[in-house]
Amino acid sequence: MSATLDNNQSASTQKGAIKTDSVNKKKRRFLIAATSALGAAGAAAMVVPFLSAMSPSERAKAAGAPVEADLGAVAPGQLIRVEWRGKPVWIVRRTEDMLASLSEDNGRLRDPASEIETQQPEYAKNEHRSIKPEYLILIGICTHLGCSPTYRPDIAPADLGANWKGGFYCPCHGSRFDLAGRVVKNVPAPTNLVVPPHMYLSDTRVLVGEDGGASA
Numbered sequence: 001m002s003a004t005l006d007n008n009q010s011a012s013t014q015k016g017a018i019k020t021d022s023v024n025k026k027k028r029r030f031l032i033a034a035t036s037a038l039g040a041a042g043a044a045a046m047v048v049p050f051l052s053a054m055s056p057s058e059r060a061k062a063a064g065a066p067v068e069a070d071l072g073a074v075a076p077g078q079l080i081r082v083e084w085r086g087k088p089v090w091i092v093r094r095t096e097d098m099l100a101s102l103s104e105d106n107g108r109l110r111d112p113a114s115e116i117e118t119q120q121p122e123y124a125k126n127e128h129r130s131i132k133p134e135y136l137i138l139i140g141i142c143t144h145l146g147c148s149p150t151y152r153p154d155i156a157p158a159d160l161g162a163n164w165k166g167g168f169y170c171p172c173h174g175s176r177f178d179l180a181g182r183v184v185k186n187v188p189a190p191t192n193l194v195v196p197p198h199m200y201l202s203d204t205r206v207l208v209g210e211d212g213g214a215s216a
C-alpha cells in the first residue's frame, strides 16, 4: 500500500515537475519576448532624443539644404571648400590680376560667354561667372567624367606649359578650365564647370544652394 502510494506520489510529483517545467518554459519565452520588445522600444526612444539633439544646421545639412559660408577669412587668391548635397563647392577669392586674366586670349575657350544655360544661373552669365567679380563659386566636379580638378593658380608652371594663366586642371584626362571655370578647347570636358545657385546674406556671408528664386 505504501509502495503504491509512493508510486502514485512519485508519478504525481513527476507530472507536477513536467507541468512546472512547461510553465517555466512559457514564462521564459514570455520574458524574452517582453525584454526584446522593451529593448526595441528603448532603442526607438533613444533615436528620437538623438535626432532632436541635432542642431538645426546639422539636420538641414543632412537633408541637403543650403550651406552658409563665411568669406571673412578667405585671403586673396585662396580657395576654400564647402560641401553642398554631397558635392564639393569651391569658393575662390580672385585677385585683380586673376580677374584681368579672364579677358585674355578667350579664343582658346569653348564657351567663353557661358552660352550653355545649364552650367550657371542667369546672374552668373558674365565674364567672371559670378555675382561679385572677386568671388568665384563653383561645383568642384569635372564636366567630363566627374573627377575633382586641382586648383592651379600658378602662372605657366612647368607641368602645364607657358600658356597656363591659372585655373583648374583635371589630371584624370587632362581637362583645363580658366579662373572662371570656363573649359578650354580640345580637352575631354564638354562644358564649363557648374556655378551652383547662391546668394549673399551680407558682405562676408554667402548661402550656397539657395538664391531666393533668382535662378528660376
Ligand code: FES
Pocket (backbone or CB within 6 Å): 142, 143, 144, 145, 146, 147, 170, 171, 172, 173, 174, 175, 188, 189
Ligand atoms: S574627369 Fe576630368 S578630364 Fe576626365
